[in-house]
Amino acid sequence: MSDGAGSLPLIIGIGNRFRRDDGVGPWVAETLQNAGRQVHIHAGDGTALLDLFAVHGDIILIDATKSGAAPGDLVSIDARSAPLHADMFHYSTHRFGLAEAVETARALDLLPARLWVYGIEGQDFGAGIGLSERVERTARELVSTLAADPADDA
Amino acid sequence: MTERVIQVDALARVEGEGALYVRLNGPEVEKVEFRIFEPPRFFEAFLRGRDAHETPDITSRICGICPIAYIMSACQSIEQAMAVTISPEIDDLRRLIYCGEWIQSHTLHAAMLHAPDFLGLDDAIQIAQSNPELVKKALRLKKVGNSVMECIGGRAVHPVNTRVGGFYRAPDPGAVHALIPELNWGAEAARELALQFAGFDFPDDEYDYHFVSLIHPDRYPIIEGRIGSNRGLDIAVEDFNAHFREDHVAHSTALQGRMRDGSSYLVGPLARYANNFDRLTPACQATAREAGLGPIVRNPFKSILVRLIEVQYACEEAARLARAYVPPDPSFVPTEPRAGEGHACTEAPRGICYHNYRVDAQGRIEHAQIVPPTSQNQPQIEADLARVVAQSLDLSDKDLKWRCEQTIRNYDPCISCSTHFLKLTVDRV
Numbered sequence: 001m002s003d004g005a006g007s008l009p010l011i012i013g014i015g016n017r018f019r020r021d022d023g024v025g026p027w028v029a030e031t032l033q034n035a036g037r038q039v040h041i042h043a044g045d046g047t048a049l050l051d052l053f054a055v056h057g058d059i060i061l062i063d064a065t066k067s068g069a070a071p072g073d074l075v076s077i078d079a080r081s082a083p084l085h086a087d088m089f090h091y092s093t094h095r096f097g098l099a100e101a102v103e104t105a106r107a108l109d110l111l112p113a114r115l116w117v118y119g120i121e122g123q124d125f126g127a128g129i130g131l132s133e134r135v136e137r138t139a140r141e142l143v144s145t146l147a148a149d150p151a152d153d154a
Numbered sequence: 155m156t157e158r159v160i161q162v163d164a165l166a167r168v169e170g171e172g173a174l175y176v177r178l179n180g181p182e183v184e185k186v187e188f189r190i191f192e193p194p195r196f197f198e199a200f201l202r203g204r205d206a207h208e209t210p211d212i213t214s215r216i217c218g219i220c221p222i223a224y225i226m227s228a229c230q231s232i233e234q235a236m237a238v239t240i241s242p243e244i245d246d247l248r249r250l251i252y253c254g255e256w257i258q259s260h261t262l263h264a265a266m267l268h269a270p271d272f273l274g275l276d277d278a279i280q281i282a283q284s285n286p287e288l289v290k291k292a293l294r295l296k297k298v299g300n301s302v303m304e305c306i307g308g309r310a311v312h313p314v315n316t317r318v319g320g321f322y323r324a325p326d327p328g329a330v331h332a333l334i335p336e337l338n339w340g341a342e343a344a345r346e347l348a349l350q351f352a353g354f355d356f357p358d359d360e361y362d363y364h365f366v367s368l369i370h371p372d373r374y375p376i377i378e379g380r381i382g383s384n385r386g387l388d389i390a391v392e393d394f395n396a397h398f399r400e401d402h403v404a405h406s407t408a409l410q411g412r413m414r415d416g417s418s419y420l421v422g423p424l425a426r427y428a429n430n431f432d433r434l435t436p437a438c439q440a441t442a443r444e445a446g447l448g449p450i451v452r453n454p455f456k457s458i459l460v461r462l463i464e465v466q467y468a469c470e471e472a473a474r475l476a477r478a479y480v481p482p483d484p485s486f487v488p489t490e491p492r493a494g495e496g497h498a499c500t501e502a503p504r505g506i507c508y509h510n511y512r513v514d515a516q517g518r519i520e521h522a523q524i525v526p527p528t529s530q531n532q533p534q535i536e537a538d539l540a541r542v543v544a545q546s547l548d549l550s551d552k553d554l555k556w557r558c559e560q561t562i563r564n565y566d567p568c569i570s571c572s573t574h575f576l577k578l579t580v581d582r583v
Contacts, residue, residue: 044218044311045262047296096266107282
């Protein structure tokens, strides 16, 4: 799913690393950054995501979910072809988070050409650093997948 | 008697989480409680024993929307405790980055979170579907604020270039001057949004508020001035605790701010505007008049217009400061550990943010007190809700619920700042 010859998707990790599993998005992004990938850590409200959509045609978003699934469960969504539901994702500032940003971009015809969203079900969103065991295990698997061949998964 | 129960499990489009309980006994509003039950985060407690220089970076983590308010109040308070005087250039640069925070915070709330209430829409996504140009304008305007914060602070959220005494590095003049064209556009865009939103159908509500804000003889206050009000209060920031108190109530984990006599007061855009209208620029005053606003606005629902006028002001002021920018040299004033106490109050987008620290001879925090604006507004929010509910008994439960949420959003409450979830319950007995 590269944007063209030699280019790889921008990895955006979303969440607060000081709220345990909410930090799984930044954790994955930083690990991939250490492997040389172009990443962005997103904090604050979701509107700034639209600014990134305007300049990157190929994006992978990674966020923690709080959907009731088993901790560590991974979901991948082709956001260009399926709407995102706000209730699924944990991150939100002023209730304008990932899903609101993507759906606003869709309404404005501002979605990037390729946009995949990975959600990892969190277990502990309390104050503190570090991921819970099952969440970290899934995060490591996702890093391996994206580092090995980002085109395959998305 | 007729019992009515209205319940909203999670108030949308505010920062943080809380609940509202309204109990009606026929036409009587028996109880209104703005319930905040997010566990307290104990920032004041865990600052004790820390190096005072860490205070701005730690307290900025209280809020991802208004970190500058915490950084600036903390810096000024620690500098006073350590008897440090900063240069006018540093002061101007602080005012410039604070303008960026007003622009992005106010625009997000007014255009993306509060406007849906007046348009009969659920959220900004529906505005984007029905009026995409409005949302595009709002997004660009918000980005203007983010750009200022990135340029001065190193990043838009939780800036890394700010410190006690000034800035780690003075921004490049070219980068600061490059902000000017978009700031000029932003001032006009904010004016257009204010005039567009002035056509909303505002609920007919007026209240004689006690408006409390910073006041300053020359400038529309952001990071300077005394604490004043429309009822004659005029005190030094150091005297905050002599005139204001914080109460613990059973239904809120956030302390509630009151005057010493127990009365409620209002902080935020309506208060700043009422107490400092003459210090707005002529262009901003003209926008206010064209929007149908006098120098005092007592209809809380029209706070959305005042926010946009403040965005216009912040854009104009930021452009002025950018044009006049001279890099501070040195970029910060060095500080030496010294026992002392400092007080500071700056105007966060939602109102005055008071900090008080006592520092020991080794420069470690002995005592910390942080009074955020939403804590201060809680009693007034409850009073507004009681009044608005009493005026709106003929509304259906669904519409009354909507009106209650709209009333709360008049305040752009940052529950995370006051401590963090909102459920709304209305019982009609």
